[in-house]
Amino acid sequence: MKKLLIGTIVAGVVAIGAACSNNDSPHSSMQGHDTNMNMQEENTAKNSSGQLPLATDTKVLTGKEIHLTAKEALLQINNKVKLPVYTYNGSVPGPQIRVKQGDTVKIHLKNELPEPITIHWHGYPVPNSQDGVPGVTMNAIKPGETFTYEFTATVPGTYWYHSHQESAKQVDKGLYGTLIVEPKNEEKVDRDYTLVLDEWMSNPDEGNMDMSGMDHSSMEHGNGSDHQHMNMSGMSHDMSMYDIFTINGKSGSAVKPLKVKKGEKVRIRLVNAGYMSHQLHLHGHEFKIVATDGQPLNDPQPIKDELLNIAPGERYDIEFTANNPGEWLLECHGDMKGADGMKVKIQYEGEKGSADKANATEDLPVVDMTSYGKQKLGEFTLDQKYDVEYTMNLGTAMGKNGMIYTINGKTYPETAPINVKKGDLIKVKLVNDSPTDLHPMHLHGHFFQVLSKNGKPITGSPLIKDTLNLKPGEEYVVAFKADNPGNWMFHCHDLHHASAGMVTEVKYKDYKSDYTPNPNDTTNKPE
Structure with a gap:
């Protein structure tokens, strides 16, 4: 089964392998444009030999x-x-x-x-x-x-x-x-594609073991990521068992090309549903990053031959004009075995041109999102008054049953919640104290504005997100308004970190839920 590293829930399951919507044919936002999606009906029952049906193309x-x-x-x-x-x-x-x-x-x-x-x-x-x-x-x-x-x-x-x-x-x-x-x-755009990134294991039985006590190490996949390993109670666990990287559930030549015509405006929506960060390179074209986590960026500038780093749970929308006929690649950079499969061809219809060559090890700069786009005043500033301030120190430690991932030294449900009232302005300082682990932190129910990184204010477009990746040693300050009453999770979206403790909640003091959990019901497992 997929990356099935089922150990214990608390220290156990590795990986988030996710991914999403596969627009096999372009879905256009222009009225009247051909949106000829594969509408094949799937067979939901097992066949006569008892085998599961094959997964169909996404609709x-x-x-x-x-x-x-x-x-x-x-x-x-x-x-x-x-x-x-x-x-x-x-x-x-x-x-x-x-x-x-x-x-x-x-x-x-x-x-x-x-x-x-x-x-x-x-x-x-x-x-x-x-x-x-x-x-x-x-x-x-x-x-x-x-x-x-x-x-x-x-x-x-x-x-x-x-x-x-x-x-x-x-x-x-x-x-x-x-x-x-x-x-x-x-x-309006002429082509609108969605690409979801994921990682899989070609031999999942190798990973079907108790993962108690493992240190997942740095899951950054990109240039210089030479320590992709895990430590299970002193044993080295080679991350190369995740040997297939996919786009929309397919890898390598099975990934369907993105068709374009010369002069068209093309949007590509990138979603990382896996548990590694991936660095993508669009060959042969200038592009703009027009949105992150669904939120538009202010006056994004064209960039070329820069890597876009996408962490687990993040989304980036990019746009480019198809002005360079040929066959080009959008490919993942890095040195892991699976990287070769995470690429997609961009093919011009009715135009001849040279075929592009993969170059996943080319040394290219990574886009700095803290200075990208045109600066303007956002909803929040560093020096304004806030009703609630909270510091979130993200850590890794060895617990009695294996590796745990902590917020301020505690694991969920013992972590201290962020208690708010509707209308409150909240400032959160996030600090990654883990020596090797990345922590893509995701807030449910709200968007937050990123105000500073490592003590330096954001100088580009206001950066509005719901998922923010912290590398070891990094510190960010974010702010949001309590405008959606409820009890909301704030957790690491490297989901095995969440299952091993890295979760807290934003709790509204003035919210009364219609749902009352049954303390004796062991069915509910929120991570």
């Missing part, structure tokens, strides 16, 4: 009422590797849910898997009751049950959805998809 689901069914299937990653997976509607990634800003959307989720599940709307400010965290906002959806999520799509942008029940395991097995909210006054 795009539109409208105000969406039906999802969680079920098992087999995913053909390349011409050699086929893995058993969990799916939404028989595909990995699951369907792309594409709605209009202002729509009230109902998503009916039926569970045909052998274990409880949920959906969390990653990055989206849904009402707290719809956040999909078992034991915090709802009970997990048991096998055979159906649950309906309902929310109004108020904020446009690129988001994704995934299970939050034993998420280090279930997201790893394929329970994810993308959510696109189209703005009312959308700037």
Whole structure:
């Protein structure tokens, strides 16, 4: 099963392997443009030999009422590797849910898997009751049950959805998809593609072991990442067992090319649903980073031959003009074995040109998002008055049952929550004290503004995010407004870190939930 490193939940499951919406044909935001998606119907039952059906190509689901069914299937990653997976509607990634800003959307989720599940709307400010965290906002959806999520799509942008029940395991097995909210006054593009990044194991049985006590080390995948290993109670655990990197559930030549025509404006939505950071290089074209985590950047400047670093849970929208006919690559840089499979061809229709060559080890600079775009005054500043200030020291330690990941020396649920009232302005200092671990920190239900990095104020566009990656030794200050009452998780999106303790909550003092968890119900496993 996918990267199935099922040890104990607390120190156990490695990896977030996720990914999402596969727009096999371009989905255009222009009315009347051909959106010829593969609408093949999937066979949900096992065949006569008892084997699972093959996962189908991902669809795009539109409208105000969406039906999802969680079920098992087999995913053909390349011409050699086929893995058993969990799916939404028989595909990995699951369907792309594409709605209009202002729509009230109902998503009916039926569970045909052998274990409880949920959906969390990653990055989206849904009402707290719809956040999909078992034991915090709802009970997990048991096998055979159906649950309906309902929310109004108020904020446009690129988001994704995934299970939050034993998420280090279930997201790893394929329970994810993308959510696109189209703005009312959308700037038109000719092609709109979504690419989701993930990592898989071609021989998962090698990873089916007790992972207690492991140090996952630095999961940054890029130039100079020469320490991709883990330490299990003194044993070295080679991260190269994650030997297949994918785009939309496919690797290498199985990844479908992105078709463009000369002169077209092309948007690519990049979603990292895995647990490693990936550095991507767009060959042959200038591009702009127009949004991060769904939020637009102010006056982004064209850049070329710079790497875009995408951490777990993050999203980046890039745009370029197809003005250089030929066959080009968007490829992952780095020295891990799987990097070779994480690339996609960009092919011009009706134009001749030279074929591009891969060069995953080319030494290129990484885009500095703290100085990218044009500076302007954001909603928050470093020196204004805040109602609540909180320091979050992120650490790694050895617990009695193995490695733990801590916030201010504690593991969830013993971590101190951020207690707020509606309308409060909150400033949070995040410090990564772990010696080797990356911590992509994700806040549910809110967006925050990044104010400074390592003591230096942000000098580019206001940076509004819901997921922020901290490398060892880094310090960021972020701010947000308490404008969405509820009890909200704030956790590391390297999901095995969350399952081993790196979680706290933003708790509204004046919020009364309609949901009361049953302390005797052991079904709910929020990480």
